[in-house]
Amino acid sequence: MSSDGPTPAERFLRGILPENPVLRQVLGICPTLAVTNTMEGAVTMTGAVLFVLTCANVLVSLIRPLLKPHLRILVFTLTIATFVTIADRLLAAFLYDMSRQLGPYIPLIIVNCIIIARCEICASKQPVRTALMDALGQSLGFGLALCALASVREILGFGTWFGKWLGWRVLPVGLSERVWAPWTVMILPPGAFIALALLLGAVNWATARARARKEA
Amino acid sequence: MSYLSTVLLLAISSALINNMVFHFFVGCCPFIGVSRRVDMAFGMGAAVTFVVTVAAFLSWTITWFVLAPGAPLTTAVWRWLRPPSSATPDLSILCYLVYIFVIAWAVQLVEMYIRKFFPSLYKAFGVFLPLITTNCVILFVCLEIMKHVGPIPGSVPDPWRLDKALIYAVCAGLGFMLAIVVMAGLREELELCDVPAPLKGPGITLAIAGILALAFLGFTGMDANLAKRFQSSALPEGVAASTNPPTHAP
């Protein structure tokens, strides 16, 4: 990627849909599936990824003239693992419930391909401003995918949206038993896989349609 | 419960019931990426199982002796330094950093070892080894072990010794291998099918994984029932009467 590539603003926008980490590059599937049975989980995970990705991208971009090619990956890993530890401790201190609910998925951000890929592709070659916007765009794209999935799963599975924090009921309680029972499967693992498969399919379909229309 | 039944329960629970891919969703990247052909999937699964065992051994040892709160080695060094405070030394904040480097190191070690001593094996799954460093399965197993390690009595309920940690790691690896091989078998057949264009590739793989996960849900409760059988056969008559005959409704 040459340095006179996309501007910071373009990079920010790219992360949201054209290069969406989950829906386009199919990276970071593990947290996407694991934490999206509630909106709270999705939002907290996005926050953690935003924190880690932004800090790692900015730091890597700052020290990029000093990076030696063969020690590059080592430096990235060191940086990411440190920021993940900090994020994990912050969650345990201030959002203890969420830290318990997300459990191992917060430390698993260390091996999330999105972050190391962004350090490698973007931050180690671009100035700080570009790297920062890239991190924000990618995290926002990640968050968007997570929230889309979590909305579907929480509404169909529990009938609520932000049920734990805000207590919003989307589907009335009295309805459940006779007319419409909550789809427990959406909260369980199979629901995650199938919902994400359909989401990917829908995005691909929409993209193909848009492209066909442009060409026509 | 006897030792053997505890081990059996741990094995069933980590390989089938709480399968890495279908229950915890870890290792989804290789699960989608390297499941095109059965032989490759098998190689990946074998490599993961191997590395996860080595990494589990290393991480258990380091956690128990150095990182966990009140670990013996750290405490010894701490006492020798004679600090003014009497707090228990706790290095657990370094866990994630240490684990990721232990994994990277284990992968390097395994790669060198296999290349030198088993060239044919290296040809079979050597290409997957570098990829494994960022495989979530390994880190997940290390984290799970961390949760169960507590050198101070009472700090962790039912702490794991090295044997349990290793059994857990091997079975988790085998569970991952099972998942990825089953998936590859299905995908080989799928090449002949007419998949709707938007779902081609990751989409249909995830959909199939969903159905497989549904099948794996069927294992849920198996360990609870088995545990009850073991318990009621091991306890004396008067106590065993307290547990009901097993029922099959969830």
Added chain:
Amino acid sequence: MKRNPILDAWLVIALSAGFGSSLAAVQAALKPRIEANKLCDTLGQVPVLVTSATRAEKVVVGDRVYYRALDAAGVTVGWVVPASGQGFADKIELLIGLDATASTITGIYVLDQKETPGLGDNITTEAFRRRFLRKPADVPLSVRKDGAAAAHEIEAITGATISSESVVAIVNAALRQFAGQLRSGAIRPGGIP
């Protein structure tokens, strides 16, 4: 040209030092708060589980931990027994409240569970937990599907028999062990004036 590996890695070493100290700072700043959060999980439940208790004191026997519930005057008014065991899906972690003589259950609380949402996770509901109130702690409890009749019977949750049975089995095992500790004198009994 030969390069010195130590000089080559100076950046890594400098970063490690920087990260190490920042982690130490984070640990120092947040550890009390995290510890308090963890403790609050267990100790916060003590006044709910044991009536008239205001605080609790940790009692460690071997690798087991119990809590002695004390009232404002420092008199033992009950016990909180942490227990865990296999549920339908995964481990269930409970707290069991007992009266001072450890003969009656005064409450149970589910700390952690991963039972099937909508069915098994009903074990966390007040309605189910209340079924354990005033049950004898010295007789093994048993599960009934069609309404509890005898004093030591617990009614199962409809559609979650195994989860209910698991909870009862965990309670039985923990209470049996606790009673053994009391009998053997490993724990100083409290209550009886």
